[in-house]
């Protein structure tokens with residue numbers, strides 16, 4: 001298994017597959033053809049259907065300012081639902097082309113070339129092998145991650161954590177309407193301040209965590225800097241819970257970084273054995289993965305044992321199975337922002353169950369990840385980031401589902 005570093009990418013929202021990946025692909029292709037006078041980029045599949053709402057063109061033009069971009073929305077037999085064709089020309093002649101896939105979380109794959117992150121730093125390939133290694137080496141999960149990745153990983157995680165906290169703070173201090181035309185007002189600040197009379201401690205916790213999740217997700221929707229965890233669309237779940245634990249509950253930063261490492265490991269296992277791409281497997285691959293990562297992080301922070309951590313991650317994914325991706329207007333706003341807050345609370349519930357019931361569990365984390373992948377591949381394309389089905393389709397209807 002490769003390093004967990006690529007689970008966390010710092011970049012502009014609103015979608016890792018539709019902005020971070022295409023930007024990186026465009027920068028790579030441009031660097032290969034410095035003498036080209038014309039670049040033509042054709043977007044297919046989910047990139048073509050939701051690329052305008054997800055600002056894919058803007059992301060590509062940040063790397064190739066004068067790129068000609070075609071949104072090809074016709075039916076094609078594509079090797080990946082997020083496919084891009086780059087062509088470079090000089091003096092009217094084609095001098096190079098490449099098909100590049102945006103495979104989720106900002107990662108890219110050039111067709112017929114080795115993967116960009118080829119080095120395997122873990123001999124383990126799944127969670128059960130990780131558990132075996134922890135037991136045979138007498139290490140906990142952070143200990144094994146340090147052994148495999150080296151201490152320098154923690155310098156990287158410290159930068160990631162600062163970027164996550166920045167996004168929370170910026171989001172809490174910004175008001176107004178999000179771009180894109182849906183007229184959605186930012187709610188993070190309102191939620192943080194909206195304490196009700198005689199509010200119970202648990203209600204306060206959920207409200208504050210939801211406010212943090214809204215803060216980061218609204219920053220993402222506003223195309224500001226966020227950290228993929230594991231994607232931009234799901235970037236609010238993990239920072240919301242960990243920020244609450246550090247800022248409101250006083251957990252020290254070194255323990256938060258350990259939790260971030262455990263969450264990264266879980267995201268990495270999902271990415272390598274299934275997918276973290278909404279275009280490939282629906283929202284279960286994005287929000288489900290973020291929920292699972294967060295449950296594992298929180299269980300680790302509470303010093304639960306490795307079986308409890310595994311079970312928390314498993315529960316969090318199991319109850320997101322089948323979750324569709326149907327962003328209204330191709331924007332990462334409805335259902336995405338609210339969904340980040342709900343997933344943060346679901347991660348906490350998953351940990352609470354795992355704490356007491358782990359010895360009776362029947363489904364392993366590896367099993368639920370394999371199930372998520374199969375379910376995702378079975379999902380109709382309408383529910384895989386095309387904005388052709390679900391809420392995206394019925395948004396402009398009345399309460400009975402009739403078109404207005």
Ligand code: SF4
Pocket residue numbers: 233234278282283284286287324325326327331332333334335336339385
């Ligand atoms: S519905 Fe889920 S997968 Fe789809 S864009 Fe929103 S957060 Fe991403």
